[in-house]
Amino acid sequence: MIFADGITLLCNDIQVDPQDIVMLVLSWHMKAGTMCEFSKKEFTEGLQSLGIDSLEKFREKIPSMRSELKDEQKFREIYNFAFGWAKEKGQKSLALDTAIGMWQLLFAEKQWPLVDHWCQFLQARHNKAISRDTWSQLLEFAKTVSSNLSDYDAEGAWPYLIDEFVDYLKENGVNQHGQINDSSLN
Amino acid sequence: MQVTLGCLRNAYNMVLQKFGEKLYSGLVTTMTSHLRQISQSIESAQGEIFLEELNRKWVEHNKALLMIRDILMYMDRTFVPSSRKTPVHELGLNLWRDVVIHSNKTQSRLLDTLIDLVLKERNGEVINRGLMRNLIKMLMDLGLSVYQNDFEKHFIEVSKDFYCCESQKFIESCNCGDYLKKAERRLNEEMERVSHYLDPSSESKIIKVVETEMIENHMHTLVHMENSGLVSMFVDDKYEDLERIYNLFRRVPSGLTIVKDVMTSFIRDTGKQLIMDPERLKDPVDFVQRLLDLKDKYDKAITLAFNNDKTFQNALNSAFEYFINLNARSPEFISLFVDDKLRRGLKGVGEEDVEIVLDKVMMLFRYLQEKDMFEKYYKQHLAKRLLSGKTVSDEAERSLIVKLKTECGYQFTSKLEGMFTDMKTSYDMMQGFLACHGAELGDSPTLSVQVLTTGSWPTQSSPQCNLPSEILGVCEKFRSYYLGAHSGRRLSWQANMGNADLKATFGKGQKHELNVSTYQMCVLMLFNNADRLSCKEIEQATAIPMPDLKRCLQSLALVKGKNVLRKEPMSKDIAEDDAFFFNDKFTSKLFKVKIGTVVAQRESEPENIETRQRVEEDRKPQIEAAIVRVMKSRKILEHNNIIAEVTKQLQARFLPNPVVIKKRIESLIEREFLERDKVDRKMYRYLA
Numbered sequence: 046m047i048f049a050d051g052i053t054l055l056c057n058d059i060q061v062d063p064q065d066i067v068m069l070v071l072s073w074h075m076k077a078g079t080m081c082e083f084s085k086k087e088f089t090e091g092l093q094s095l096g097i098d099s100l101e102k103f104r105e106k107i108p109s110m111r112s113e114l115k116d117e118q119k120f121r122e123i124y125n126f127a128f129g130w131a132k133e134k135g136q137k138s139l140a141l142d143t144a145i146g147m148w149q150l151l152f153a154e155k156q157w158p159l160v161d162h163w164c165q166f167l168q169a170r171h172n173k174a175i176s177r178d179t180w181s182q183l184l185e186f187a188k189t190v191s192s193n194l195s196d197y198d199a200e201g202a203w204p205y206l207i208d209e210f211v212d213y214l215k216e217n218g219v220n221q222h223g224q225i226n227d228s229s230l231n
Numbered sequence: 232m233q234v235t236l237g238c239l240r241n242a243y244n245m246v247l248q249k250f251g252e253k254l255y256s257g258l259v260t261t262m263t264s265h266l267r268q269i270s271q272s273i274e275s276a277q278g279e280i281f282l283e284e285l286n287r288k289w290v291e292h293n294k295a296l297l298m299i300r301d302i303l304m305y306m307d308r309t310f311v312p313s314s315r316k317t318p319v320h321e322l323g324l325n326l327w328r329d330v331v332i333h334s335n336k337t338q339s340r341l342l343d344t345l346i347d348l349v350l351k352e353r354n355g356e357v358i359n360r361g362l363m364r365n366l367i368k369m370l371m372d373l374g375l376s377v378y379q380n381d382f383e384k385h386f387i388e389v390s391k392d393f394y395c396c397e398s399q400k401f402i403e404s405c406n407c408g409d410y411l412k413k414a415e416r417r418l419n420e421e422m423e424r425v426s427h428y429l430d431p432s433s434e435s436k437i438i439k440v441v442e443t444e445m446i447e448n449h450m451h452t453l454v455h456m457e458n459s460g461l462v463s464m465f466v467d468d469k470y471e472d473l474e475r476i477y478n479l480f481r482r483v484p485s486g487l488t489i490v491k492d493v494m495t496s497f498i499r500d501t502g503k504q505l506i507m508d509p510e511r512l513k514d515p516v517d518f519v520q521r522l523l524d525l526k527d528k529y530d531k532a533i534t535l536a537f538n539n540d541k542t543f544q545n546a547l548n549s550a551f552e553y554f555i556n557l558n559a560r561s562p563e564f565i566s567l568f569v570d571d572k573l574r575r576g577l578k579g580v581g582e583e584d585v586e587i588v589l590d591k592v593m594m595l596f597r598y599l600q601e602k603d604m605f606e607k608y609y610k611q612h613l614a615k616r617l618l619s620g621k622t623v624s625d626e627a628e629r630s631l632i633v634k635l636k637t638e639c640g641y642q643f644t645s646k647l648e649g650m651f652t653d654m655k656t657s658y659d660m661m662q663g664f665l666a667c668h669g670a671e672l673g674d675s676p677t678l679s680v681q682v683l684t685t686g687s688w689p690t691q692s693s694p695q696c697n698l699p700s701e702i703l704g705v706c707e708k709f710r711s712y713y714l715g716a717h718s719g720r721r722l723s724w725q726a727n728m729g730n731a732d733l734k735a736t737f738g739k740g741q742k743h744e745l746n747v748s749t750y751q752m753c754v755l756m757l758f759n760n761a762d763r764l765s766c767k768e769i770e771q772a773t774a775i776p777m778p779d780l781k782r783c784l785q786s787l788a789l790v791k792g793k794n795v796l797r798k799e800p801m802s803k804d805i806a807e808d809d810a811f812f813f814n815d816k817f818t819s820k821l822f823k824v825k826i827g828t829v830v831a832q833r834e835s836e837p838e839n840i841e842t843r844q845r846v847e848e849d850r851k852p853q854i855e856a857a858i859v860r861v862m863k864s865r866k867i868l869e870h871n872n873i874i875a876e877v878t879k880q881l882q883a884r885f886l887p888n889p890v891v892i893k894k895r896i897e898s899l900i901e902r903e904f905l906e907r908d909k910v911d912r913k914m915y916r917y918l919a
Contacts, residue, residue: 137901138901174899176900177901178897178900178901178902178907179897182907182912185912200870200871200910201913202869202870202871202913203868204893204897205890205893205894205897208890208893
């Protein structure tokens with residue numbers, strides 16, 4: 046097993062920040078069950094499928110792994126993989142702090158203008174763990190509903206948390222560019 | 232003129248010898264010139280003589296025509312059909328029409344005179360209806376088109392103008408009721424006119440004119456007339472006016488819709504005011520009585536004035552449903568009303584009247600969206616009635632349960648029925664207990680226990696209070712008796728639901744029997760061994776929860792005529808450090824003094840919020856069960872369809888909030904009863 050310490054060493058070797066999102070892509074390739082952990086099986090089979098047999102190749106592989114995030118389909122898979130990967134073992138849902146961290150990481154890549162409002166909203170109004178359904182539906186929401194909410198459908202079967210988020214945005218006056226006018230939120 | 236055989240023979244011969252043409256054209260020429268003379272004589276008739284002259288000449292012409300037809304019968308039968316000429320009689324009429332009626336001078340004069348007479352009659356003058364009838368008949372004899380073109384068309388036009396002016400005049404000068412009376416009278420007059428001297432085919436046309444001009448064109452103005460329109464009629468119970476409005480407005484398109492809409496919005500407003508008035512909410516019984524009175528009022532109007540029209544009944548129902556549910560406390564208040572009636576209100580009232588009251592309550596119940604809220608309160612109130620023995624009529628109680636069962640099904644009432652069963656079982660149990668242990672109980676207090684099945688009753692798991700030592704013994708005896716008969720059961724005392732009769736002796740030796748709640752008994756018994764106790768000390772000694780304790784101290788010390796305790800300081804509120812004394816100076820004219828706080832009262836705000844939360848909690852599993860039932864049979868279903876089906880399944884009990892349903896769906900997804908479809912995220916799949 047490789048634990049947090051081992052991962053720090055690994056990151057040093059391949060010259061990657063442990064906080065870098067590419068580590069999530071790597072974990073996705075390795076089908077890792079849990080964050081900050083690789084079992085021997087995950088690690089070796091993962092490297093094999095990536096065709097990595099030396100540190101050189103490992104380093105060379107990093108940019109191409111990073112670019113996989115640009116692929117719509119792969120991003121979705123990685124996003125949905127992240128939920129199971131980041132949550133505590135034995136828990137059904139994802140702790141809010143972890144979820145917010147992951148979203149900020151993922152949506153930095155994906156560019157969703159409302160991500161900060163979403164996180165603020167969760168901390169202010171929800172403050173509970175996030176279910177898998179809400180997690181995966183949020184990506185759909187970010188992809189299909191424009192940031193000024195003009196095409197949001199209240200009857201669109203979104204999880205209630207997302208409905209409440211929309212209400213929250215409307216209460217606080219969201220403008221054309223998805224910016225909230227209320228300065229107290231910033 | 233005399234018809235002679237000679238004439239007949241001559242006519243016959245002429246036709247026979249092929250002079251038919253000559254005979255026929257001779258007839259036309261002769262008759263035309265004759266009619267020209269007649270026409271002149273009619274034209275020269277002055278003033279009123281004109282119509283009489285016309286009528287007289289017409290009668291003569293008709294007679295002559297019949298004779299000529301008889302004389303020329305052979306020609307009519309042979310020559311006329313073969314040469315396609317107009318038959319003699321018809322020819323005579325046509326010539327009358329063309330020469331006399333359509334002569335320049337007569338045509339318009341006749342029309343003007345006829346119309347003038349109608350107008351005179353409308354203005355109340357008496358006219359010669361017989362003459363009118365004859366002349367109209369003449370026009371009809373000349374052909375329907377003559378009647379229509381030479382009279383009816385203009386008659387309708389003129390009537391339109393007439394009624395347009397008249398309705399304008401009336402609408403400016405009359406109130407709604409008077410206007411409608413006048414309109415009704417005009418309608419009747421026109422119908423009468425047709426029957427007296429117009430052709431029946433004109434009836435629908437002239438009636439339509441009156442309807443359009445007098446009713447349809449002014450219906451909005453009429454209905455909304457200030458101080459006399461529909462609303463005032465309802466307010467003042469003017470059934471005759473209402474009936475008139477109904478009968479007149481039903482004649483015109485969307486007339487009744489207007490009446491119905493105004494009625495609906497007025498009932499809605501009235502009801503809304505009533506239901507939102509904070510003053511009304513202070514007295515739930517009065518509040519519900521007012522609702523019932525309001526319903527009675529409109530029921531009566533619909534029965535007496537609106538011919539029991541179904542659409543109006545439906546409108547009334549939907550208006551009530553609308554405003555009753557505006558106030559979340561309606562279910563509670565309706566149950567309180569029933570409580571009041573079953574507790575005392577029905578005493579001395581006949582069995583049939585009881586049924587009437589209960590049926591009315593059921594009608595309000597039907598309007599409720601939150602029937603489960605009603606059930607919750609009904610259970611509480613019924614429990615208090617049963618346990619305090621305050622129910623007036625067992626039969627009325629059961630009758631209402633049957634009604635609820637018919638309305639909502641077995642499930643709704645099973646627990647209520649369970650309560651009745653417990654009462655009966657408890658009675659038998661007490662009989663058994665007394666038979667078995669009666670002798671050894673001796674002087675100890677008389678105990679009467681009701682054993683309540685957990686779940687059937689609105690019991691709260693309140694902490695056990697400390698019962699006075701005086702009754703502990705007999706309580707323990709009962710406990711072992713009961714558990715001996717039913718091993719494996721658990722008994723806990725619900726002191727908050729019981730009551731007691733105490734014998735008390737006051738300062739000057741006067742004795743009273745005090746009827747108190749079990750909690751109050753616990754408090755009072757402490758004063759056998761103490762003169763002064765603070766609220767806090769009482770709480771410690773009895774372990775009664777503070778809010779309950781304060782309430783029972785209030786009724787022991789602060790109610791005039793029942794103040795068997797004395798409080799220091801003498802303020803209205805009870806603080807934990809306040810001191811209580813046995814009130815030696817207590818007096819009452821009554822030997823039995825009722826102090827118990829058993830009467831069901833409207834809940835305080837916090838209690839109300841708590842009840843609501845409990846009901847909301849109870850709904851969750853019901854909503855989930857409904858979702859699962861729907862999904863089990865449908866396997867895959869779109870989000871909004873689930874919401875719709877679940878709402879439909881549950882609406883007999885309550886109206887589920889779509890947001891709550893959504894949360895339950897999400898919870899079921901989380902627990903893997905459902906999943907979202909991989910392709911269409913609005914579809915859910917049932918996971919077996």
